[in-house]
Each structure stands twice: as structure tokens, then as C-alpha cells.
Amino acid sequence: xxxxxxxxxxxxxxxxxxxxxxxxxxxxxxxxxxxxxxxxxxxxxxxxxxxxxxxxxxxxxxxxxxxxxxxxxxxxxxxxxxxxxxxxxxxxxxxxxxxxxxxxxxxxxxxxxxxxxxxxxxxxxxxxxxxxxxxxxxxxxxxxxxxxxxxxxxxxxxxxxxxxxxxxxxxxxxxxxxxxxxxxxxxxxx
Amino acid sequence: xxxxxxxxxxxxxxxxxxxxxxxxxxxxxxxxxxxxxxxxxxxxxxxxxxxxxxxxxxxxxxxxxxxxxxxxxxxxxxxxxxxxxxxxxxxxxxxxxxxxxxxxxxxxxxxxxxxxxxxxxxxxxxxxxxxxxxxxxxxxxxxxxxxxxxxxxxxxxxxxxxxxxxxxxxxxxxxxxxxxxxxxxxxxxxxxxxxxxxxx
Numbered sequence: 001x002x003x004x005x006x007x008x009x010x011x012x013x014x015x016x017x018x019x020x021x022x023x024x025x026x027x028x029x030x031x032x033x034x035x036x037x038x039x040x041x042x043x044x045x046x047x048x049x050x051x052x053x054x055x056x057x058x059x060x061x062x063x064x065x066x067x068x069x070x071x072x073x074x075x076x077x078x079x080x081x082x083x084x085x086x087x088x089x090x091x092x093x094x095x096x097x098x099x100x101x102x103x104x105x106x107x108x109x110x111x112x113x114x115x116x117x118x119x120x121x122x123x124x125x126x127x128x129x130x131x132x133x134x135x136x137x138x139x140x141x142x143x144x145x146x147x148x149x150x151x152x153x154x155x156x157x158x159x160x161x162x163x164x165x166x167x168x169x170x171x172x173x174x175x176x177x178x179x180x181x182x183x184x185x186x187x188x189x190x
Numbered sequence: 191x192x193x194x195x196x197x198x199x200x201x202x203x204x205x206x207x208x209x210x211x212x213x214x215x216x217x218x219x220x221x222x223x224x225x226x227x228x229x230x231x232x233x234x235x236x237x238x239x240x241x242x243x244x245x246x247x248x249x250x251x252x253x254x255x256x257x258x259x260x261x262x263x264x265x266x267x268x269x270x271x272x273x274x275x276x277x278x279x280x281x282x283x284x285x286x287x288x289x290x291x292x293x294x295x296x297x298x299x300x301x302x303x304x305x306x307x308x309x310x311x312x313x314x315x316x317x318x319x320x321x322x323x324x325x326x327x328x329x330x331x332x333x334x335x336x337x338x339x340x341x342x343x344x345x346x347x348x349x350x351x352x353x354x355x356x357x358x359x360x361x362x363x364x365x366x367x368x369x370x371x372x373x374x375x376x377x378x379x380x381x382x383x384x385x386x387x388x389x390x
Contacts, residue, residue, distance in 0.1 A: 023280035027269055035263040042260060052265040056272050064279050127252075128259040145217070146256035152219045171213055178248050185251045 011075060019067045026063055033076065036148065037083045043143040044087035045094060046132055054090040058083040073157050080150075080158040084140060091136055123184040130180040138173040145170060203227050208238050216245045 017025040042051035061082050144150045208231045214220045215228045232239045
């Protein structure tokens with residue numbers, strides 16, 4: 001059975017104080033998790049401005065719901081879940097806006113140029129471009145798995161998907177990345 | 191491509207079984223027993239070992255490089271621009287708490303903190319429909335009982351003053367009034383004019 005990791009005592013105290021209304025105590029959580037929250041949001045929305053907005057909204061949502069945090073999972077997993085959902089909302093909003101403005105044909109052109117960019121770049125750039133070319137849900141699980149190092153059960157808790165679905169998404173993502181980055185992986189291995 | 195379908199040894203698994211678990215094996219998500227079975231298979235099956243090596247290389251590459259591909263991890267977001275929003279959220283939450291829970295729950299002073307947890311809320315929410323159904327059944331039962339009871343009938347229809355001795359054979363009185371005894375009564379009569387069943 002997967003048990004949540006022991007909670008940081010300071011974090012626990014801060015959460016209690018925030019629930020009591022001392023909002024300034026939330027700075028501890030903000031500073032501790034800003035990079036993780038922003039990275040996940042950036043991986044999902046692919047836009048710096050929207051990622052900052054999504055991260056900020058995630059923190060506000062977390063603060064508002066602190067009294068409903070039931071401690072069944074670790075605080076970071078719960079925070080990731082809220083960030084994941086908020087960033088997905090932003091992503092959908094942006095996609096609709098893009099489609100309204102550019103239309104589906106323009107979108108296809110953008111995707112094609114994206115792959116050209118992959119072919120031109122260096123290994124890390126290529127990986128970045130290849131990950132960004134993945135569909136949003138595959139991108140998110142790749143980030144949570146490889147960048148954040150979460151376990152399967154933690155990723156399931158964040159994304160709300162079943163273990164089988166997660167395995168399928170990871171398998172699809174890995175297959176696409178392997179196909180795109182075959183040469184880079186071989187070179188990296190030396 | 192021809193694959194090894196059955197290898198020597200009773201516990202060695204087939205290639206298909208291993209293929210389904212190889213990603214979990216690489217990710218370290220398999221239990222110790224299954225990991226052992228996969229390891230044993232890989233030692234004997236070159237094609238599965240090649241697949242494992244390819245996946246492992248990709249995994250190592252991603253684990254090493256993926257954390258570095260996030261450029262500008264903190265972004266432009268600062269505490270200074272988030273703090274006013276948090277202050278506003280805190281004020282809204284305090285208002286809501288004092289307005290709703292403060293008025294209903296906190297004035298009662300019998301609301302333990304742990305009951306406000308999400309799990310307790312779920313339990314209460316799950317019990318509410320059951321309690322509602324139970325109350326509805328109880329009300330229907332009591333109402334139908336009140337409708338069927340003689341007391342209800344007597345209150346709706348004023349009793350009729352009759353003389354039992356002159357009732358015809360086979361008659362049925364549901365709401366009579368016994369003048370001599372001063373009581374209400376009901377009765378059914380036999381073919382011979384005798385009371386077969388009566389109440390008062």
C-alpha cells in the first residue's frame with residue numbers, strides 16, 4: 001500500500017495558520033512550490049504568460065481550499081492535482097481562442113513548423129520540442145514522471161486517471177519520444 | 191519475428207507477459223516477485239533484453255534531461271503580485287465562514303473540528319438521502335394508518351343513532367351510536383339478525 005510521505009512539520013503548521021486566516025503565512029508554501037507549480041503549468045499550457053497566470057490561480061485555489069485538504073495524499077500531490085486541473089482549464093481556453101482566431105488549417109501549419117524546429121535543434125532543445133509536440137495529457141504525465149519523478153500512484157492521484165490509462169499514456173508518449181529522438185538518445189549514450 | 195514462447199524452468203514467464211510489464215519494470219513500479227520473474231526472463235531471452243535496453247536508454251535520457259528542459263522554472267510570478275489576491279481570498283473566506291458556518295455551526299459550539307472534514311461531510315451527505323427516504327416512508331405509513339382507523343372515520347361522518355334490534359339480517363353498521371349505553375359502535379349481523387362482529 002502506498003502511504004503518503006511524512007509531512008513537513010513547518011508545512012503542517014503553516015497550513016493550520018492559513019486555515020485560521022493568516023494568509024501571509026502562505027508565503028512559505030508559495031516559495032517552496034513555485035518552481036514545481038510553474039513548471040507543470042508551463043509544460044501543459046506551453047506559454048509563459050498563461051503558465052504564470054495558471055500557477056497564480058492554482059495557489060489561490062489551494063489557499064481557498066486548504067480547509068478541505070483531507071491529508072489522504074501528500075500536500076504536494078494535492079497541490080499538483082489543483083495545478084494540473086487549473087492548467088488544463090487554461091490550455092482549453094487558449095486552444096479555443098487560437099482556433100477562433102486562426103482556424104484549424106493554421107493550426108496544422110503551426111504543428112508542421114513545430115516538427116521542423118525539432119529537426120533543427122540540439123539534443124535538449126529537441127527533447128523540449130518533442131515533449132511540447134505531444135498531446136497535452138501525454139505531456140503532463142511525461143513531466144510528472146520524468147521531470148518531477150512521481151510514482152505511478154502519485155501521478156494517478158494528480159491526473160485522476162486509472163493506473164491502466166496512465167500506463168497507456170506513458171507507453172504512447174515514450175514510443176513517440178523514442179521515434180523522434182532515436183539519434184539523440186544514441187548520441188547521449190555515447 | 192519468431193519470439194521465445196516457452197523457456198526452460200517452471201517460473202520463467204512468456205515474452206508477452208514480460209512485454210506487458212517491461213515499462214513498469216524499467217520505472218521500478220513492479221513488486222519484488224514480478225521484478226524477479228522479469229529479470230529471470232531477460233537473462234534468457236535476447237529479444238526481450240534488446241527491448242529492455244532500448245527502453246532503459248530512453249528512460250535514462252528522459253530522467254537525466256527532462257528536468258532541465260523547463261526554461262525559466264519560476265516564471266514571472268512573484269509573491270508581491272500574488273499576496274493581494276490571497277488577502278482578498280482570505281477576506282472572502284472569513285466573511286463566508288462568519289456568515290454561514292459562524293451563524294449556524296459556531297454559535298452552537300458543539301461542532302468538533304474533525305466533523306468538518308471532507309470524509310465526515312461525505313458520510314453525512316451519504317446518510318441524508320437514506321434519512322429522507324426513511325422519514326417519507328414513516329409519514330406515509332402514519333398517514334395511511336390514520337386514514338384507515340375507525341377513529342378517523344368517526345370524526346369525518348357523524349354517528350347515526352339506530353336501534354340494533356330492528357336491523358335486517360346481513361346488515362352492516364360501520365358508524366352507529368348506541369343510545370342506551372351512550373357509545374359509538376360498529377357491527378356486522380348474521381343472517382339471523384344477531385351481531386356477528388362488533389366494536390365500540
